[in-house]
Amino acid sequence: MEVVVAIIVGVLFAVGIYLILTQDLLRIVLGTSLLTHAVHLLLMAMAMLKTGDAPLLGRDAEKFVDPLPQALILTSIVINFGVTAFFLVLSYRAYQKLETTDMDRMRSESSRHRGKKGGRRS
């Protein structure tokens, strides 16, 4: 089971990094979201997946799963939710303002913008 999860984590990481390296803003946001999912799976796999029973069964339970990583994942999911929502809204506003979602064109526009400004001033 751990091996399967490890492979999934690897694939998710690869896909996430691929998406982040693309030019499109929306893909980049999706890439970061996938990366955090990969990390959450990693965190869960680190605490052993199938130990035989649920957590919090009382003092004398023979088998139980470690509840702490699950609590950590829950916290991390909430944070990631907030960050992704903010990132998406920001991308939309950036699209409205800059009229492109292409990272390369944003940069070229920034240099053009600067050139124009310099020209006006001199």
Add this chain to the structure above:
Amino acid sequence: MNNWVAAPLLIPLFTAVLLIFLHNKLALQRWISLLSALLNAGVSVILMIQVRSNGIQTLNMSGWAPPYGIVLVADMFAVLLVLSAAIVSACCFWYSFRGIDEERERHYFYSLVHFMLAGVNGSFLTGDLFNLFVCFELMLMSSYALIVLGGTKRQFRETLHYILINVLSSTLFVASVAYLYGAVGTLNLAHLSQRIGELGPSGPITVVSALLLVVFSVKAGLFLFFWLPGSYGAPPAAISALFGALLTKVGMYALIRAFTLVFYHETTVIHTLIGIMGVATILLGGFGAVSQTNVNRILGYNVIASIGFISLALAVSNEDALKGAVFYLVHDMIVKALLFLLAGILVAETGTERINRMGGVLTHSPLLAWMFFIASLAVVGIPPLSGFPGKLLIVQGSLESGQYVLAAAGVLLTLLLLYSLIKIFILGFWGKPRRPREMKWKQPRKLLLSSAPLMLLIVLLGVFAEPVMPYMQRAADILTDPSIYIQAVLKE
């Protein structure tokens, strides 16, 4: 158990929530913000006195004993930084009464800064690795919003980069937490240190510590700083002052904490790496500062270069160097805030950020010019000012351990920074006065009053370095001997 420890975290948090409801009442917002920052400074002083007389103070959240629950720990190092953060933020609030436009003030500027302060203080005080991640996120989320507040094109561009970099490093942070938990089975910093000590040096632990080094280096701007000069220049002066003073220092604090408390058993690989990164940061940051002509970018590179300098102390990790690092961190927070605030006034006076379009500011506002000059001397470390003792101790510490390359890099840094700041002075303040194109604010010179406390503090910290030194010594004692920290947290 001491409930005061949670106060520096709770005061900004409650103030932030309160201010959300008052977002249309500007005057009330301003005064509540300033009062809250001053209250925080007061509480930090109380905490500092308690730490001085009774040793490290801890607070177990909800009464759970340390390895299981989250623990807040106030040792001298953390308390000194919390106090400096409170003072810097108070001055930045005062400055933003005039320095931030009403539109931003109405759109939750003060609330966001308070949320950021809660994150900053939380990062300083926490004794738990995952809690550190949560506080980092609190701080970063507010900084994302602050950096884009106002919504100019430049801000959007810089914010997208800034968020992406930080989301990536946070992802790596969670991954390293996962690996560490899998390998050692705990996340309490003191307990981690103990467990790793018992297990002895091993490959996996070194790899995890290298991953954490990457994470904290991105936050601190140590070597991985390419995002910093652009994003810190985008928002208005009061916000970049807070960023330059607080955010990178939190990353630096996390680095020092992690590599003196948790991963100190095996120093050959990681500490060498930190040394190399530090020297590279000094060179790149220093030459970056010299090559720029934009005031905000010059200051951004200055922030980077001094982070490199502090990391030299961590690479050496002996008593003198760490004492110097604590002193220099406190000094750097204050002086970087001051420089950004003064640069904000300079830009408002001249109407441009480029130093080759300025000139002659000395003739029409001499006070600004001389304050900037003294702040520059303090950054460089001219003796009666506060940069000197820290710099002396770090260079002395690296010479004691025979790290001559590091000491030489530290001295070279001084020359580069001096050149970059004097360049601003020569081009911006000397020369023929040019009429300002448009005045963005009414009477920017009145803002000098709110930078004055920081100025005073730099001079006092330099002149009265001797009475302050015992506090730095206390902080450095814990950094050189982690068992004091571990004892205080685990056996109460």
